[in-house]
Amino acid sequence: MITVADVEAAAESLSGHVVRTPTLPSPGLTALLGADVTVKLELLQRTGSFKARGATVKLLSLSPAERDAGVVAVSGGNHGIALAVMAGVLGVRATVVMPRTAPARAVDTAGAAGAKVLLTDTAPEAFALMEELRAGGLTPVHPFDDPLVVAAQGTVGLEFAEDAGELTDVLVSIGGGGLIAGVATALRARRPGIRIWGVETEGAQAMTAALATGSPVPVELSSVVSTLAAPSVSALTYAHAEALVEDVLTVTDAEAVRGTLDLAEHAKVWAEPAAGCLLPAARRVLEQVGPDARLGLVVCGGNATTADVAAWSERFGAR
Structure with missing residues (x-):
């Protein structure tokens, strides 16, 4: 497993090459969810994602x-x-x-x-x-499936720890697991009591399957959220999730698309469903831990077109 020192070394390498993306309180999402919400806006990163x-x-x-x-x-x-x-x-x-x-x-x-x-x-x-x-x-x-890549993605968590106020729970989307592995490493090192929650969509549940089985396994892919559609996680990312993540929650494609629309309306950001899935999952986290939680959401990317979201909204009846 990588260490926070690996993440810090990656942060030094990245200096001058990537954006330190904004970490901001979201009054709109706080009102929507009924709990304090802070967002890490990785959709504003170079190339539109972490x-x-x-x-x-x-x-x-x-x-x-x-x-x-x-x-x-x-x-x-x-x-x-x-x-x-x-x-x-x-x-x-x-x-x-x-x-x-x-x-x-x-x-x-x-x-x-x-x-x-x-x-x-x-x-x-x-x-x-x-x-x-x-x-x-x-x-x-x-x-x-590369320690250097995982450590680099962990710089998202390092910045979140440095720039956010008090947080109790952070939600991170999972495809192959590189982002959550790195973020969990950094956040758990800098803020030991914090809980990290993973989020997948139905039809792209590689980490859920790995945790249930005890090791990475191939999964059938059917989710429209292609940026989360890894055919399996790796032994590297599985080890981090098993050790550092509270739980992995699954939402439907329809919920992820509705979450995208909610992010646009309430957070004023144009995200993709890989980030939209965080909102329905956040509601489930609040059901478990209570409304006094202080949530952090890693808004991982914004590379969905308006035509894509319009088509998905029509398909799933999202409004």
Whole structure:
């Protein structure tokens, strides 16, 4: 497992490369949920999500030979965008493998940033193709199964601990688990009594399945929230969740989309359903711990288009 010292080292590497995103009280969400809410606005990060942190630290760690050969990543959207953009900034050739379920905007953005984009029919096929390209000499930048990437994502938690007031409970979305692993490491080190809650959507429950089984296992993916759709977590991220996370809650796709609309209306931020899922989960946390809780929400990304959200809202009857 990584340590808070690893997260602090990642923060030093990231200086000047990424944004220290705002940590703010949210009066609108406080009124909506009936409990004090503070938000960490990672949707304002470079490339629109926290993924820029992990991609940048990994790219900065490359040897000259690895830089010359280039890098490869698999992504459901945000990791691919982040790697493509930051590789372009740092002068490294990047290949991004995405399943066809990835948002069209993510595919277009990665390509426009200069990356070579390859599409596969499924997420497992995307991971398999990444391994083939790795064997061919490219350096993988895994979205969550890499201690450097996890430590870099943990800088979100380090900033949250430094910038927020008193918090009792922090909610973090889970795809492959890199964000929650890093954030939990940093927050539990800096604020030992804090509770960390993970959130997944139905049809993208890789961490829930791992915790139930006792180790990472493959899961069937059906959620529309493609940025949370990892075919499994890793042993690395599972170990952190098992040790540091209070519980992992599951919400429906419809609830995640409604949460996106609530964030727009009440928090005044345009987030994606991977962040919208935090609101229905927050209500469940409050049912367990009581209304005196002081909640922190990691608003992880904002790379959903208005057309995407409109289509999902129509599909699920969200208003």
